Amino acid sequence: MPTLSFFAVFGFVGGSLFNPMQPDVAQAAVVAPVLVKAPVEPQQFTAHGTYAAFDVTRDGYGVTLPKPKVEEKPAEATDDQADPAAKSTAVTPSNTLAATAATPNPGSAQEIAQQMVAARGWGSEQFNCLVSLWNKESGWRVNAYNPSGAYGIxxxxxxxxxxxxxxxxxxxxxxxxxxxxxYISGVYGTPCGAWGHSQSYNWY
Structure with a gap:
């Protein structure tokens, strides 16, 4: 009798442990499926047909440069081609000659000049040139004045x-x-040298 009671209790307990209707057991008995995500292959696209390459260019342009202008330097004139007027202005022995001066009046400026010319060792021809030079410049007037500021004989x-x-x-x-x-001695050497320059350039 005790043996039967043991089996009766075991059966009751075992039935309660393995009752599929029991919520806890039912949940444990269900095996959830495991989802495995398959790797996604990259998309590929293959173009079919023949394609021509395009060459993109721009319109060109040209520039026309003018030819350089060459200026010819005029040839220098030779002695034969020189301006005759220029030749005539050169100081030469012919245009350093002066007319013979008249005998100066006693005590005049020309007489003073004649004595000073002789004291320097210059001859009468130099006195003649001096008379012609200062006749042209001032007329031998002691107070001769020029608007340029020049003064005297x-x-x-x-x-x-x-x-x-x-x-x-x-x-x-x-x-x-x-x-x-x-002044004449320092610049021109002699009165005839100054006179020749005055004849050529109109000043001395």
Missing amino acids: PQALPGSKMATAGADWQTNPATQITWGLN
């Missing part, structure tokens, strides 16, 4: 330059002549 420019020969340079012919002969 030798037409010093400016006249105040003659102060190196004396303080009375404005009124004394001897002072002016002394300065004038010093």
Whole structure:
């Protein structure tokens, strides 16, 4: 009798343990499927047919440059082709000659100049050139004035330059002549040299 009771209890307990209607057991008995995600293959596209390559170009243009202009340098004139007027202005022995001066009046500016010319060792021809030169420049007037500022018998420019020969340079012919002969000697050598230059260029 005790044995039967054991089996009865075992059967009751076992039935309760394996009751498929019990919620806990039913859930445990269900095996959830495992989803395996298959790898996705990359998409591929194959074009069929023949395709021609296109060459894209732009319209061209041309530039026409003018030819360089060559200026010809005129040939220099030879002595035979030189301007005759230019030849005539050259200082030559022929145009350094001057007309013979008249005998100066005693005490005049020309007489003072004649004595100074002789004192320098110059001959009468140099005195003749000096007379012609200063006849042209000032007429031998001690107070001759030019709008340019030149003054006196030798037409010093400016006249105040003659102060190196004396303080009375404005009124004394001897002072002016002394300065004038010093200037001529230093620049042209002789009165005839100064006269020739004046004939060629109209100044000395």
